Amino acid sequence: MKITFANPALPAQGIVVVTATEGGKLSKSAEALDAKLGGALTRAAKAGKFKGKSGESVDLMAPDGRYERVLMVGLGKAEDMKDLGLQEAGGRVYAALSGQGANATVLVDAIEGTKMTAADMAANLGFGALLRSYRFDKYLTKEPKEKKPVLKGLKVTCASSAKAKAAFAGMEKVAEGVFFTRDLVSEPPNVLYPASLAKECQSLKKLGVKVTVLGEKEMRKLGMGALLGVGQGSDRESQMVIMEWTGVPKSKGAKAQQPVAFVGKGVTFDTGGISLKPSAGMEDMKWDMGGAGVVIGLMKALAGRKAKVNAVGVVGLVENMPGGNAQRPSDIVTSMSGQTVEVLNTDAEGRLVLADALWYTQTKYKPKFVVDLATLTGAIIVALGNERAGMYANDDKLADQVFQAGEAVDELVWRMPLGKAYDELLNSDAADMQNIGGRWGGSITAAQFLKRFIKDETPWVHLDIAGVAWSKKAKPVTPKGGTGYGVRLLDRVVADHYETK
Ligand code: BES
Ligand code: MN
Ligand code: ZN
Numbered sequence: 046m047k048i049t050f051a052n053p054a055l056p057a058q059g060i061v062v063v064t065a066t067e068g069g070k071l072s073k074s075a076e077a078l079d080a081k082l083g084g085a086l087t088r089a090a091k092a093g094k095f096k097g098k099s100g101e102s103v104d105l106m107a108p109d110g111r112y113e114r115v116l117m118v119g120l121g122k123a124e125d126m127k128d129l130g131l132q133e134a135g136g137r138v139y140a141a142l143s144g145q146g147a148n149a150t151v152l153v154d155a156i157e158g159t160k161m162t163a164a165d166m167a168a169n170l171g172f173g174a175l176l177r178s179y180r181f182d183k184y185l186t187k188e189p190k191e192k193k194p195v196l197k198g199l200k201v202t203c204a205s206s207a208k209a210k211a212a213f214a215g216m217e218k219v220a221e222g223v224f225f226t227r228d229l230v231s232e233p234p235n236v237l238y239p240a241s242l243a244k245e246c247q248s249l250k251k252l253g254v255k256v257t258v259l260g261e262k263e264m265r266k267l268g269m270g271a272l273l274g275v276g277q278g279s280d281r282e283s284q285m286v287i288m289e290w291t292g293v294p295k296s297k298g299a300k301a302q303q304p305v306a307f308v309g310k311g312v313t314f315d316t317g318g319i320s321l322k323p324s325a326g327m328e329d330m331k332w333d334m335g336g337a338g339v340v341i342g343l344m345k346a347l348a349g350r351k352a353k354v355n356a357v358g359v360v361g362l363v364e365n366m367p368g369g370n371a372q373r374p375s376d377i378v379t380s381m382s383g384q385t386v387e388v389l390n391t392d393a394e395g396r397l398v399l400a401d402a403l404w405y406t407q408t409k410y411k412p413k414f415v416v417d418l419a420t421l422t423g424a425i426i427v428a429l430g431n432e433r434a435g436m437y438a439n440d441d442k443l444a445d446q447v448f449q450a451g452e453a454v455d456e457l458v459w460r461m462p463l464g465k466a467y468d469e470l471l472n473s474d475a476a477d478m479q480n481i482g483g484r485w486g487g488s489i490t491a492a493q494f495l496k497r498f499i500k501d502e503t504p505w506v507h508l509d510i511a512g513v514a515w516s517k518k519a520k521p522v523t524p525k526g527g528t529g530y531g532v533r534l535l536d537r538v539v540a541d542h543y544e545t546k
Pocket of ligand 1: 333393395422424
């Protein structure tokens with residue numbers, strides 16, 4: 046969908062959207078339109094008990110011979126107005142209109158009592174509508190035409206529309222990153238496997254991202270026995286992809302050049318391996334590369350909007366399959382860090398992949414921080430449901446930055462504990478550690494495992510996104526399916542704290 050911006054002008058016909066705030070106060074444009082319609086809008090608002098709260102709307106089909114449809118959406122209380130509220134309103138506008146006409150116009154007015162300018166409001170509304178318009182329908186060859194969305198263009202009008210356009214330009218790049226992530230997690234695992242996912246990463250080259258792909262031979266040389274053990278039961282070759290975005294001018298000093306790093310679990314399908322998962326629900330494991338998907342989409346967003354940051358994204362790509370050469374429970378593998386791991390459950394594979402990806406990232410790049418993302422445990426879904434990702438950190442400052450960014454973009458996290466007693470559950474009689482910590486606190490022991498591969502000097506956050514990478518129901522700016530959770534979150538962390546001036 047194409048979002049465009051223009052200066053205020055009341056359209057003479059077509060599909061028009063206006064706004065109102067809580068208390069049912071119509072915006073200037075809404076008032077003007079209401080007058081043109083002989084008061085139909087206020088009458089309908091009254092009849093429908095419309096109060097202007099966010100989520101409420103008044104919908105008039107063909108109110109007269111000129112207008113095809115007039116939709117009035119509530120924005121909530123003027124004093125509470127924030128980016129997010131406008132994004133959600135935009136998402137709801139898209140959802141309401143997507144099936145009707147090819148084009149619609151949204152009239153955004155400055156509202157008394159808010160800190161936001163009309164241009165800010167318009168840009169955010171456009172962003173939300175765009176985010177909601179995503180659809181993964183490439184394999185629906187027989188979908189009836191009337192089920193396909195028809196809305197192709199949304200024109201948002203506001204004062205100083207050039208400013209809205211400029212603000213939206215960066216948001217659009219972030220949306221492109223989110224869409225890339227959603228595409229990747231939605232692709233089926235016969236199409237998306239380590240090598241084909243690595244190929245998808247190569248597409249970032251045209252944005253100026255340096256992309257390096259390591260195959261099994263190179264990883265064996267580097268000593269990545271933990272990652273390689275996971276992939277050895279699969280006919281698909283394991284891969285590691287390193288994406289580097291250099292957005293800091295060469296003239297800046299060494300400290301400014303130090304990159305921030307993002308590491309993702311990319312299990313393109315997780316059968317559990319020899320510790321085979323039950324068949325019911327196993328299809329969900331196509332999105333077990335969700336962490337990698339976020340890292341890739343985030344790199345696309347950062348490069349797309351030319352963020353003034355040096356960032357490196359590293360993804361470990363494997364397929365976890367049973368087979369004649371598959372890893373067995375009780376195998377002992379040697380990780381790149383030199384630490385040995387007794388693999389007691391081949392279904393606890395994500396941590397093995399991340400162990401080597403994390404070690405590689407820290408030794409090669411000495412980053413300012415590392416954030417890793419992984420659909421790591423079912424246990425985090427038991428703990429936090431589908432509302433928040435689990436966050437683990439060895440650094441309070443970084444943890445706070447991620448927490449605050451989450452609240453700002455509505456990609457929420459909740460910090461979970463780490464500690465010695467949890468760590469000890471990983472001790473093994475046969476190797477430096479085992480890959481499972483027992484029945485209880487499963488997300489915590491998984492995080493403790495990762496922590497054994499984090500150097501003391503590296504500020505680190507681990508996000509267990511198993512509960513938030515995929516959604517069975519639509520939310521205002523997120524259709525059901527792959528959410529892209531994490532791209533907006535980490536883009537925001539970078540934008541707020543790690544870009545050079
Ligand atoms: N990929 C799964 C975790 C997962 C579960 C993600 C549900 C998304 C939805 C992970 O590899 C896994 O199998 N974890 C095991 C760990 C256990 C064997 C210690 C789990 O959570 O059961
Ligand atoms: Mn698993
Ligand atoms: Zn997994």
